[in-house]
Amino acid sequence: MASVTYDHVVKRYTADLTVVKDFNVEIKDKEFMVLVGPSGCGKSTALRMLAGLESISEGQIRIGERVVNDVAAKDRDIAMVFQSYALYPHMSVYDNMAFPLQMQHMKKPDIDKRVKNASRILGLDNFLQRKPRALSGGQRQRVALGRAIVRNPKVFLLDEPLSNLDAKLRGQTRIELQKLHRDLETTFIYVTHDQVEAMTMGDRIAIMNAGILQQVGTPGDIYDHPANLFVAGFIGSPTMNFVPATAQNGSAKAAGFEVKLPKSLPAGKKGTLGFRPEAVTDRVTDEGNALQMKVDVVERLGSDQFLYGQVGGDSVTARVDPRMKVDPGDTVKLGLDTRSLHFFDSETELALL
Amino acid sequence: MDFSQLLADVPTLVAVIVGVPAVLAAYIVGGEYVVRLLPDKLRPSVRPWIWVGPALAFVGFFLVYPVFGTAYRSLFDLSGNSFVGLSNYVTQLSGFPSGGSWIAIRNNVFWLVFFTVLVLAFGLLFAVLTDRVSYESPIKSLIFMPMAISFVAIALIWKFMYSYQPPGEPQTGTVNALLGIFHQDPRLWVQDPNVANQALIVAAVWGFVGFAMVILSAALKGIPGDLLEAARVDGAGELTIFRRVIFPLMMPTIVVVGTTLVIFALKAFDVVYVMTNGNYDTDVLANRMYKLLTASQDFGDASAVAIILVAAVIPVLIFNLRQFRAVEARR
Ligand SMILES: Nc1ncnc2c1ncn2[C@@H]1O[C@H](COP(=O)(O)OP(=O)(O)O)[C@@H](O)[C@H]1O
Numbered sequence A: 001m002a003s004v005t006y007d008h009v010v011k012r013y014t015a016d017l018t019v020v021k022d023f024n025v026e027i028k029d030k031e032f033m034v035l036v037g038p039s040g041c042g043k044s045t046a047l048r049m050l051a052g053l054e055s056i057s058e059g060q061i062r063i064g065e066r067v068v069n070d071v072a073a074k075d076r077d078i079a080m081v082f083q084s085y086a087l088y089p090h091m092s093v094y095d096n097m098a099f100p101l102q103m104q105h106m107k108k109p110d111i112d113k114r115v116k117n118a119s120r121i122l123g124l125d126n127f128l129q130r131k132p133r134a135l136s137g138g139q140r141q142r143v144a145l146g147r148a149i150v151r152n153p154k155v156f157l158l159d160e161p162l163s164n165l166d167a168k169l170r171g172q173t174r175i176e177l178q179k180l181h182r183d184l185e186t187t188f189i190y191v192t193h194d195q196v197e198a199m200t201m202g203d204r205i206a207i208m209n210a211g212i213l214q215q216v217g218t219p220g221d222i223y224d225h226p227a228n229l230f231v232a233g234f235i236g237s238p239t240m241n242f243v244p245a246t247a248q249n250g251s252a253k254a255a256g257f258e259v260k261l262p263k264s265l266p267a268g269k270k271g272t273l274g275f276r277p278e279a280v281t282d283r284v285t286d287e288g289n290a291l292q293m294k295v296d297v298v299e300r301l302g303s304d305q306f307l308y309g310q311v312g313g314d315s316v317t318a319r320v321d322p323r324m325k326v327d328p329g330d331t332v333k334l335g336l337d338t339r340s341l342h343f344f345d346s347e348t349e350l351a352l353l
Numbered sequence B: 001m002d003f004s005q006l007l008a009d010v011p012t013l014v015a016v017i018v019g020v021p022a023v024l025a026a027y028i029v030g031g032e033y034v035v036r037l038l039p040d041k042l043r044p045s046v047r048p049w050i051w052v053g054p055a056l057a058f059v060g061f062f063l064v065y066p067v068f069g070t071a072y073r074s075l076f077d078l079s080g081n082s083f084v085g086l087s088n089y090v091t092q093l094s095g096f097p098s099g100g101s102w103i104a105i106r107n108n109v110f111w112l113v114f115f116t117v118l119v120l121a122f123g124l125l126f127a128v129l130t131d132r133v134s135y136e137s138p139i140k141s142l143i144f145m146p147m148a149i150s151f152v153a154i155a156l157i158w159k160f161m162y163s164y165q166p167p168g169e170p171q172t173g174t175v176n177a178l179l180g181i182f183h184q185d186p187r188l189w190v191q192d193p194n195v196a197n198q199a200l201i202v203a204a205v206w207g208f209v210g211f212a213m214v215i216l217s218a219a220l221k222g223i224p225g226d227l228l229e230a231a232r233v234d235g236a237g238e239l240t241i242f243r244r245v246i247f248p249l250m251m252p253t254i255v256v257v258g259t260t261l262v263i264f265a266l267k268a269f270d271v272v273y274v275m276t277n278g279n280y281d282t283d284v285l286a287n288r289m290y291k292l293l294t295a296s297q298d299f300g301d302a303s304a305v306a307i308i309l310v311a312a313v314i315p316v317l318i319f320n321l322r323q324f325r326a327v328e329a330r331r
């Protein structure tokens, strides 16, 4: 139950290896914050600095009002779930969960109450005497969660806790984690490389790339208003369409089409026009925004139909009505919804719209 | 050196270099040929025996046969001519606490406890202390170095370390020289029955600590780093982490190393033989057996001592093998 502040935090391993650069985020009390980014971008390092497992090269990390730079991991009152779960293999499930409480010198009956309570919530009642070795991946993951929740920590850290689970279990656990967050009323900081997890779970998302924080915002905010080209391409699946374009008096001209922009840009400005697949549909409302697409691949998902093809030589993905009959090789006329257009500066890659 | 003698042996050498692989190849080819002749069903049960056969023959001839031979001999008198039943054992095991083999047995127990515990303790200490320092490998190489020295040489080194000169004279022995620094009189170490056993055991510990350290250090490195990180986040201090996480996870390895050391302690010979030859109340079973065999030419009694030693080692050996298998199975 505390806020967490990263204040100009830097992590440097050697003079020329900086893996987290000038990191600034304020995570509110009881918030579910997801830290997302491609593998190796420094998410785990950022989390581990908060946990006290890595030193902080520059800047400050605060939990509540307290600066924790020089506080040992064991005194930070933080619980962490590791990607590998890191269960103690020689201890039973019960002892694994009791361990952090024993470290607090809690009385045996109190420990028992808490462990029993957590195991009931997580459905581990029948496994308390087993060793981790004798559990399935999903059960181990629950024990790791249990070991964290028995403590009632100020902050709950999770580093890719679902990546070792199969797809179905991952979906279930995602929902359970959200419920857990609601019940525990604790600050959650959740690290993942999976943008779907980030979008579905986070109250807010912080997106990182190459050690640099790109954007912080609610999932909807980031989806609709990506701050730069990287964020636009990272969030959303299938990814946003990017087409090279030049701005000229109120519209943007690409190789195969020209669209009116909702906001006028300096004429001659070169950049990348971005629009999500769902903005390209089979509903042509305005001839001015129509595209001629040569279809290469048709992907039918039942509820959706995606068309992958070329518009004037640029690759474009469209999401059309699943009942529309299209075959590879066809040329179809599609409409572009101009309300959700993005334009990224070719030099800074920042969003101009 | 007389090289002509070496040259004279060249034909033998050639015969060995060519002959041994030839015999081996002939055995393998011949064995496979025989297996092929058998019906399909029998082959899988016969083939392993062909391969393991030579090893079994060697073990049988050089290990099993001598053990039974020794057991047989222990039932005869010193010259090996007249059957005396168990009377050699009676001689060796009578006169408790100072007659027969009892001094040697007492010292073996002494070795077993102190040698084992000290090597384990120091091995563990060095393994843990060197684990996270940047100069880990040079330090470990240094500590491991004595393992490369034969125990006879180790015993000689320590004889010099313990060497004694009367008070007032320059002390050439390191230990007494150290005492001199603290203005203490030099004292006898190896020749004083009160401390001689301890002095010998210290020498052997010095020679063996590297072995324990290397194996324990490997076990330590086998513990995943995020377990220790998890414990740290869970609120454990470094000592608690060692006691509650590291030590229990190393326990199987500690037991295997420990039982290996116990066996070594039971077999202790070279250090004792070189430093005291069993004098000053430092005799051990292996040295006693050797003395009975060479100095006294008493085959019967020597064999009886040997069998007593074997009987003491076997249970430890079995336990060790079991434990080793358990560790392997847990991987
Ligand atoms: N101890 C270390 N020494 C040097 N570089 C490291 C160390 N730990 C991590 N790195 C580097 O830091 C970068 C970020 O790592 P990490 O935070 O684990 O990324 P991720 O976002 O996948 O969790 C990676 O490029 C990694 O190679």
Ligand SMILES: [Mg+2]
Residues within 6 Å of the ligand: A040, A043, A044, A045, A160
């Ligand atoms: Mg990571």
